[in-house]
Amino acid sequence: MIVIKKLMSGNEAIARGFYEAGGHAATAYPGTPSTEILEHISQYPEIYSEWSVNEKVAVEVAQGFSMAGARSLAAMKHVGVNVAADPLFTMAYSGVNGGFVLVSADDPGMHSSQDEQDNRYYARFMKMLLLEPSDSQEAKQMVIDGLEMSEKLDLPVILRTTTRISHSQGLVELGERKEVGLRSYEKRPDKFVMMPANARRLRVTLDQRLAEAGEFSETYPGNRVIPGDGKFAVITSGIAYQYAREVFGQQATYLKLSMTNPAPRKMITDFISRHDNVLVIEEGEPFLEEQIKFWGLKVTGKERLPAVGELSAAIIAERILGGQKYSPAVNAVEGLPQRPPVMCPACPHRGVYFLLAKKKPIITGDIGCYTLGALPPLNAMDTCICMGASITAAIGIKQMLPDRKVVATIGDSTFLHSGLTGLVDAIYKKSNIVVLILDNHITGMTGHQQNPATGLTIRNNPTNRVVIEDVVKACGVENVQVVDAYDLAAVESALDQALAADRLSVIIARRACALIVKDKGKPYWIDSDKCKRCRACMRIGCPAISYADNLVSIDGNICNACGVCRQMCKFGALQEG
Amino acid sequence: MDVKILIVGVGGQGTVLASKIIGEAAQLAGLDVKQSEVHGMAQRGGSVVTHVKFGDDVYSPLVEPGQADYVLAFEQLEGLRWISHLAASGKLICSTQQIMPMPVITGAAKYPEDIESKFREAGVDYLMLDAIDTAGRLGEKRAANVVLLGALARHLEIGREIWQQAIRNVVKKRAVDVNLQAFDCGWNC
Numbered sequence: 001m002i003v004i005k006k007l008m009s010g011n012e013a014i015a016r017g018f019y020e021a022g023g024h025a026a027t028a029y030p031g032t033p034s035t036e037i038l039e040h041i042s043q044y045p046e047i048y049s050e051w052s053v054n055e056k057v058a059v060e061v062a063q064g065f066s067m068a069g070a071r072s073l074a075a076m077k078h079v080g081v082n083v084a085a086d087p088l089f090t091m092a093y094s095g096v097n098g099g100f101v102l103v104s105a106d107d108p109g110m111h112s113s114q115d116e117q118d119n120r121y122y123a124r125f126m127k128m129l130l131l132e133p134s135d136s137q138e139a140k141q142m143v144i145d146g147l148e149m150s151e152k153l154d155l156p157v158i159l160r161t162t163t164r165i166s167h168s169q170g171l172v173e174l175g176e177r178k179e180v181g182l183r184s185y186e187k188r189p190d191k192f193v194m195m196p197a198n199a200r201r202l203r204v205t206l207d208q209r210l211a212e213a214g215e216f217s218e219t220y221p222g223n224r225v226i227p228g229d230g231k232f233a234v235i236t237s238g239i240a241y242q243y244a245r246e247v248f249g250q251q252a253t254y255l256k257l258s259m260t261n262p263a264p265r266k267m268i269t270d271f272i273s274r275h276d277n278v279l280v281i282e283e284g285e286p287f288l289e290e291q292i293k294f295w296g297l298k299v300t301g302k303e304r305l306p307a308v309g310e311l312s313a314a315i316i317a318e319r320i321l322g323g324q325k326y327s328p329a330v331n332a333v334e335g336l337p338q339r340p341p342v343m344c345p346a347c348p349h350r351g352v353y354f355l356l357a358k359k360k361p362i363i364t365g366d367i368g369c370y371t372l373g374a375l376p377p378l379n380a381m382d383t384c385i386c387m388g389a390s391i392t393a394a395i396g397i398k399q400m401l402p403d404r405k406v407v408a409t410i411g412d413s414t415f416l417h418s419g420l421t422g423l424v425d426a427i428y429k430k431s432n433i434v435v436l437i438l439d440n441h442i443t444g445m446t447g448h449q450q451n452p453a454t455g456l457t458i459r460n461n462p463t464n465r466v467v468i469e470d471v472v473k474a475c476g477v478e479n480v481q482v483v484d485a486y487d488l489a490a491v492e493s494a495l496d497q498a499l500a501a502d503r504l505s506v507i508i509a510r511r512a513c514a515l516i517v518k519d520k521g522k523p524y525w526i527d528s529d530k531c532k533r534c535r536a537c538m539r540i541g542c543p544a545i546s547y548a549d550n551l552v553s554i555d556g557n558i559c560n561a562c563g564v565c566r567q568m569c570k571f572g573a574l575q576e577g
Numbered sequence: 578m579d580v581k582i583l584i585v586g587v588g589g590q591g592t593v594l595a596s597k598i599i600g601e602a603a604q605l606a607g608l609d610v611k612q613s614e615v616h617g618m619a620q621r622g623g624s625v626v627t628h629v630k631f632g633d634d635v636y637s638p639l640v641e642p643g644q645a646d647y648v649l650a651f652e653q654l655e656g657l658r659w660i661s662h663l664a665a666s667g668k669l670i671c672s673t674q675q676i677m678p679m680p681v682i683t684g685a686a687k688y689p690e691d692i693e694s695k696f697r698e699a700g701v702d703y704l705m706l707d708a709i710d711t712a713g714r715l716g717e718k719r720a721a722n723v724v725l726l727g728a729l730a731r732h733l734e735i736g737r738e739i740w741q742q743a744i745r746n747v748v749k750k751r752a753v754d755v756n757l758q759a760f761d762c763g764w765n766c
Contacts, residue, residue, distance in 0.1 A: 007600045007610060032616050111615045135611075135638075168613035168638035169600060246637040314641040326641040330699050332661035336654065337686035339678035341588065341623035369621060377683045447616065538682065543622055546677045555676075557709075557718060558589075 008172045010165040013136040014075070014103060015040030016172065017143030022180035023047055024070035024098065027058040029417065030446035031077030032112035033166035034105035038075055039449075042458045046177065051449055051458050054387070054417040055080035059087045059102065066100040067192060069183035071147050075103040078119045079386065083418070085122070088156070090194050092127045093202040095154035095209070097183050099147035102128075106162045108284050109310035112445075114367070114386065116309070118284035120160055123261040124291075127206055129157040129213055130261035131222070132238040136170040142222065142258065149220075151183075153213045158261075162283060164239045164310070214262040222258025223267060229253075232320075233275030235268065235292070235299065237282055239311070244281045246313040247325070263291055272297050279304075279320065283311040343372050345544040346514035346560030348485035349438050351567075353380040353409075354540045355492050356436070359499060361405035362397055366390035366419070368411040369445045369513075370438050377541040381409075388418025394433040395426050405499050407434040412468060413443040413451040420471070426504055427476045434498045435506045437468060438485070440513040448516055472506045479503055485511035488567045514560045522577030523559035524566060526552055530573035537565040537574060578608065578734055579632035581640045585659045586651030587676050588625045591722035594747070595649065596627040598726060602743035603631035606735045613638035622679075624655055649729050651708075651722065652676050653692040660701055669696060669703040670728050672721065704728065704766075711762045717752075720759035727763020737764065 008016065014037050018026060025048040028038035042049040048065075052058035055076040065072035076084065081104050088102065104122070107113040123130035131146050133139040139161065146157040190198055217223060232252035236244050241256050255271045257263060272278050272292075280289040280301035289301035304319050305311070317325035343350050353373035356363060357380035365371055365384035374381035383393050390408035398406040410419045415437050426433060443449040450456040455465030472480055479501050481494040491509060498505035514520070523544075526537075531552055538545050538552065544559040545552065554565070554574075566574040582599065586592045596612050603610040610631040628640045642661050648669045650656030656671040663669060680686035689695065696703040706728055708721040723744070730740050741757060748756045 005604070007604050007612075035616075163615065164613055164638060167616055168611055170611045170635075170638070171604065171609060242636045242638065312639060312641065313637050326643050328643040328661035328663075329665035329667070330660045330663055330701055332642075333657055333689075333695065333699075336658055337678050337680050337688065339587065339622075339624040339654070340680075341621040342679050344589075344621060372621065376679065376685065445621075541679060541683065543677070543679065543682065546682055 004174045005171040006174055007169050008136045009167055009169045010136050010139040010161055011036035012040045013140040013172045014143050017140035018073050019044045020175045020177050021144040021147045022178045025065040026073040027052045027062045028075040029055045029058050030443050030449040031080050032446055033107055033163045034075045034077045035446045049458055053452055055084040059084040063091055066096045066098045069185050070098040072098055073101045078104055078106040078117055081119055081122055089126050091156050093199055093206055094192050096150050099150035100156045101146045101159050103159045105166045108162050111163055120287040123158045127210055129155050131159045131258055132260050133165055134238055134241040136172050140172050153209055155209055162239055217259045217262050217264040218266050220259045223264045226254040226256055233278045235280045240281045240283045243311055243313045243316055247316045342543050344514050345542055345558050346562035348440055348511035350540050351488050351564040352485050352491055352509045353378045356380055361407045364390040364393040364408045366410040366414050368414055370411055387414055388422055391419050391422030391435055395431045398431055398433050407436055409436045412439040412453045416452050424475055437508045439508050439510045442513050442516055444513045469508055477504055477506050479505040482508045485509040486562055521561035523556040523561055524554050525575050526554055527573050527575050530571050532571050537568045581645050582629040582647045583640050583645045583662050584627040584649045585655040586625055588622050590651045592625055592627050595722045595726045596629050598743050598747045599629050601747050602735050602740050605739050609635045611635045611638040647729055649725055657692050669701050671705050672708045672725055673705050674709050712759055715755055715758050717755045720755050723756045723759040724763040727760040728766050731764050
């Protein structure tokens with residue numbers, strides 16, 4: 001038989017695994033580094049897939065799939081699991097009908113996140129099964145294994161990846177799809193109605209199911225010893241295995257763990273009894289190490305390796321071997337200018353933030369591209385905590401500082417994700433804040449996913465559209481304005497009106513993300529005869545405009561022709577096309 | 578064969594496409610391959626880095642400091658930022674393109690002058706290439722990434738036909754011809 005291999009990211013491999021395992025239905029809310037999982041799943045016509053309005057909804061809908069007998073999957077980034085934690089905890093009690101896998105894509109190093117929580121602890125806390133792939137091939141296999149063990153052990157599974165699994169590509173052997181019918185649906189209130197009497201009984205069986213899973217973990221092929229010369233003995237999991245293998249090669253004997261909750265206690269005890277000075281090498285928190293030490297076994301881990309940030313072969317080499325296995329041949333150049341991410345040329349958020357900052361209110365921000373408004377030169381944000389917190393933080397701040405103007409800024413997708421409940425709270429509290437909804441017609445930062453306000457499904461088919469201004473008005477907000485985000489005069493006038501109002505105001509600044517607009521128009525240019533070098537156009541912080549040798553110029557290669565800069569110029573120096 | 582490449586640039590420059598083509602070519606050549614990149618916030622005009630490794634067996638997807646056989650830089654400052662990843666025998670292939678980062682635009686920092694001389698002073702084996710101009714002459718500035726790729730590919734032990742096949746497999750159909758030409762320009766430079 002010819003084995004076909006394909007280069008796949010971990011995310012694509014997870015989708016492939018779900019396909020091959022006969023998966024029926026999947027949900028997700030986009031979030032880096034998890035987003036492409038559902039995008040790839042949506043390419044398989046055999047599988048029902050949908051973007052959910054948030055992660056809690058994604059898990060609850062996917063649990064519905066499972067209750068109905070389907071093999072189901074929900075995918076999200078690590079902080080999304082916080083949003084979904086409520087149904088997940090109880091789901092472990094209920095167990096499943098069709099197999100259920102939750103993919104938690106963690107982001108050590110916080111490439112695109114607000115924290116680096118190690119979600120393996122959720123598996124222990126929620127009493128779920130935990131799988132940790134170390135490359136794309138394993139990611140595919142562990143979705144297949146996960147669905148099977150979920151059904152066999154009647155427990156949900158967390159498949160936990162990290163950025164370097166999600167977004168690294170490796171070769172994956174492709175298999176056929178194995179069609180699996182829906183398991184039969186039976187009314188099971190004893191299992192799915194979580195009233196105290198049922199929950200108390202299931203609390204006991206939960207530990208019994210976990211004990212059985214512990215036995216299963218001892219024989220799961222993903223937990224195995226990889227023999228070596230034995231100069232070092234290493235217990236490891238996930239991407240850390242690859243880094244350790246890179247550093248020690250054949251010199252070490254590895255206990256490579258894939259199913260880490262419940263971890264295989266006998267296998268670990270046996271490994272430690274056969275080797276001296278066993279190292280636990282894991283990225284992030286001492287999750288395995290704490291478990292092993294709790295069992296009274298002696299290992300070394302975070303005494304020598306960092307818990308903060310991403311692990312790497314270089315860090316392991318430096319901390320364990322000492323010396324300079326990976327020393328630079330050429331020294332790094334110090335003091336270079338940083339290159340932080342910026343709003344794209346023609347980003348509709350730019351002009352809005354510029355005007356907002358000018359009014360000097362307290363600005364509570366939210367999660368999305370528009371978080372970049374916090375950076376210079378706009379400096380237009382006081383707070384940004386988590387999805388939806390702009391509106392609620394504004395309510396609290398306004399209540400304590402009634403003399404200050406407070407504006408909450410939030411994107412269209414984030415507003416529907418968890419801003420809406422905050423807005424209802426603001427109405428109920430009679431909170432005199434301004435809610436500025438930055439509606440760019442798409443979920444932007446994660447790479448352009450549809451959401452309920454776009455009226456399109458994950459496969460770009462038309463569906464019902466949630467009209468944000470209708471929702472806001474229906475909730476009871478009377479002062480609602482909709483403006484074009486590129487029209488600075490209109491935005492400023494709306495802001496002035498709302499900031500002067502003595503009641504809750506909502507402004508929807510609307511304009512499509514510049515990256516999804518196909519006909520961009522011709523780039524602007526600067527007539528240097530008219531230009532007075534005042535650089536007012538540069539105050540909006542557009543990366544296409546720069547100043548050198550006493551000349552302000554626009555880079556025509558990257559200008560997307562929004563025309564906001566032209567509205568900044570009093571001398572008519574900025575020219576269209 | 579065991580090759581480690583770092584592709585560095587600015588979000589939006591097409592580093593990901595270049596790494597995809599390398600991955601495809603390595604796979605067509607029957608090698609194990611891994612690559613790693615970062616999505617999300619960093620892609621919005623920030624510094625981006627893609628790691629590519631291929632050979633008989635690849636474990637870690639990341640290229641460590643002092644280990645890169647090649648650094649392929651799409652922008653001068655980014656090339657300078659990553660020279661410490663070059664191996665002693667490593668080679669830097671760098672586009673002459675300059676993109677001002679926001680701290681330079683706002684006046685908080687200064688773009689380094691004469692970066693090429695800094696490569697020379699550091700003793701780096703380097704090649705500077707005006708890839709934008711080359712691609713522009715083909716009528717498609719966006720193919721600058723594949724010009725740079727061609728300049729890299731010439732040094733790798735993978736045949737030219739394999740590279741051409743990889744481009745056909747990866748690039749969108751209507752862009753194949755211009756990208757093949759761009760590749761040749763880089764290969765012959």
